[in-house]
Amino acid sequence: MSGLAPDTTAWFRSTWRDLAPVGRASGGGYQRLAWSEPDLQLREWFAHQAQARGLDLVEDRAGNQWAWWGDPDAAGPGVVSGSHLDSVPGGGAFDGPLGVVSAFAAFDELRARGVRPRRPFAVACFTEEEGGRFGVACAGSRLLTGALTPERALGLRDGDGTSLAEALTAAGRRTDTLGPDPQALARVGAFVELHVEQGRGLVHQGVPVGVGREIWPHGRWRVELRGRGDHAGTTPLADRDDAVLAAAVFVQRVREAAERVGALATVGRLVVEPNGVNAIASQVTAWLDVRAQDEARVHEVLALLDSYAPAVESWTSATVLDADLADRVSAAVVDALGGPVPSLATGAGHDSGILAAAGVPTAMLFVRNPTGISHDPAEDADEADCLAGVEALTATLTRLLGASG
Amino acid sequence: MSGLAPDTTAWFRSTWRDLAPVGRASGGGYQRLAWSEPDLQLREWFAHQAQARGLDLVEDRAGNQWAWWGDPDAAGPGVVSGSHLDSVPGGGAFDGPLGVVSAFAAFDELRARGVRPRRPFAVACFTEEEGGRFGVACAGSRLLTGALTPERALGLRDGDGTSLAEALTAAGRRTDTLGPDPQALARVGAFVELHVEQGRGLVHQGVPVGVGREIWPHGRWRVELRGRGDHAGTTPLADRDDAVLAAAVFVQRVREAAERVGALATVGRLVVEPNGVNAIASQVTAWLDVRAQDEARVHEVLALLDSYAPAVESWTSATVLDADLADRVSAAVVDALGGPVPSLATGAGHDSGILAAAGVPTAMLFVRNPTGISHDPAEDADEADCLAGVEALTATLTRLLGASG
Helix, strand or coil, rough: CCCCCCHHHHHHCCCCHHHHHCCCCCCCCCCCCCCCHHHHHHHHHHHHHHHHCCCCCCCCCCCCEEEEEEECCCCEEEEEEECCCCCHHHHCCCCHHHHHHHHHHHHHHHHHCCCCCCCEEEHHHHHHHHCCCCCCCCCCHHHCCCCCHHHHHHECCCCCCCCHHHHHHCCCCCCCCCCCHHHHHCCCEEEEEEEEEEHHHHHHHHEEEEEEEEECCCCEEEEEEECCCCECCCCCCCCCCCCHHHHHHHHHHHHHHHHHHCCCCEEEEEECCCCCCCCCEEEEEEEEEEEEEEEEEHHHHCCCHHHHHHEEEEEEEEECCHHHHHHHHHHHHHHHHHHCCCCCEEEEEEEEECCCCCCCCEEEEEEEECCCCCCCCCCCCCCCHHHHHHHHHHHHHHHHHCCCC | CCCHHHHHHHHHHHHHHHHHCCCCCCCCCCCCCCCCHHHHHHHHHHHHHHHHCCEEEECCCCCEEEEEEECCCCCCCEEEEEEECCCCCCCCCCHHHHHHHHHHHHHHHHHCCCCCCCEEEEEEEEECCCCCCCCCEEEEEHHHHHCHHHHHHHHHHCCCCCCCHHHHHHHCCCCCCCCCCCCHHHHHEEEEEEECCCCCHHHHHHHCCCEEEEECCEEEEEEEEECCCEEEECCCCCCCCCCCHHHHHHHHHHHHHHHHCEECCCEEEEEEEEECCCCCEEEEEEEEECCCHHHHHHHHHHHHHHHHHCEEEECCCCECCCCCHHHHHHHHHHHHHCCCCCCEEEEECHHHHHHHHCCCCCEEECCCCCCCCCCCCCCCCCCCHHHHHHHHHHHHHHHHHHHCC
């Protein structure tokens, strides 16, 4: 085991401390929604890290940030590592930032070790990976690859009714150039995303780092449950058409369908109209998230809920990540940390899945999460495991950058 | 039947047209929440109506508005009619405003008929009757009578986290003088509230106006359903503690309890945390509204939901309105419109119930609602029925003001 340079470890620690307060709400959860004040602060942090290392900072037409070491347009496509800095509402500290911070730390380690890369390298930060503000997950990478059109993206609205177009304008960004960026995408010869595990697979196997080989198919749907608004104090039970009651039944049907099929299905977001204590609800909008190990199961869940006419909001097919790349990553991790290195499948969507679907060879590294919990303040990773992740990533990048471009 | 003066009818019509756009949302429902912009506009409208008629405008320590004809401090307690101008979120046009506008119209009619009152008269407008913003129904009349303490009131927060103290300050009101106002209350010798019916009792009986004699006991409770926040894509169903699922069960238990007991129980307001599409909810706050023809039934519903530990937010005992006053009101309505005049009990709370509980002789007049729907844009009343309501109120006030004080 090689061990990291003391400066790399020190930078990782102090950076984690620096980022801890950004967008942290009173309950301990993070509120780092795309293009909000904390997100803009984190974008500034990214730009500062790039500049401090002499990397070339690029913001692509989709709003994603890249910090390039070497010129990918002149020297052929490069190797990229990174993740995202936004969070779900009330999210944890690791989902996203761990991948970006680890990529900068791995870069520092490469330089500390005097690695002379034969290909350009970049740290990347994708915009609105969580869809926590405008509802479409991996919006930045989907815009980049063309999987999300700028027309649809600009019209998306957050819970306060603010459109993405308005949020971009408020953040000083142009809206007329938003869209796919084939040039930025062509620079990516391979993408490695390090991420906190969102489950306890590595805990059960007793190892700090694993390699992701597969992302489950998953999608989001919107269901409108309509009732009739009425006074809670004067309308007999038999005369009621109560949208909250309809939503309660729907939530239970979703759970039953998931159990029957052997899939994951969740209603995590509800918007009640008018949401008054003494008003029978006239409408509830419910969002449905469904994932499974194969697409047939996802379709089966949807078929069981067909009478609710779910409207698709996003869909990502099953993604088998690049097997050759995964083998090379596994070998590098074994070199760095010793074996065994478990292979993992994940039900969570990631920008790496979007890039893989667009033809970019992609791999994932997962770092052990003692609670297994994610999208919640209880999300966790031991510092020693995070540093093992940086080591594994450094070994991976050394191997990938040393190969001919 | 006497018929209204043409000027009274014309003023009623044009006023109803003038008020129609204030606080109207795109879906047709009204958003006239206490101390919000539309509410402040309506307060200004009230002040202007008082001034245009040469009435003395008073805002009491609880924020309620009074327009006095004659001096109640010198000439003994007076007769008051009115209601409120705020709405539930997405409410109808009639609940509240019909009572205030009708009181001004009845005053105009009294003057047009040359009635010389032996007691002072006032039109009143109570603040935040619906509790649509800060959650406590009849907040203005409760503050006035001392049923709600200023300490508790000032700390109430709306859905955006703004406290009543902050809202009052923003509206240019003092917070240090907020509280019970025995002097303002002592001026009220009798209170008659005209209100749109929130049901179809008068439709079934085929008459435009009825007299309210009883207000059901009712209360509001808050229930916290706690779960564990987690990632919707990676947490096995068996490991979940999903607060939305718990809320779905709760909503159904509430309905079952109401059916079993023969009461009205409603969950109209839900707040989900973090309310993200791909996040299993960590907490849902649900508000419960329960009413019944007697208090025993309300307690029975609560007992069935005891395991949820509902926290009381407001409670109003059964209110039997003043029987003598109701008899006099009924006789006046028969004089004005002919018989029969049905007596009604209502499940809805009203400021008249709060004043009655504080010892003020109180009566209610209800105007027929063809849909029976309330707290929704479908709430309705024919103009002819509204004008019959003004006639009934005029006859009532003539009788009450002509009696010795």
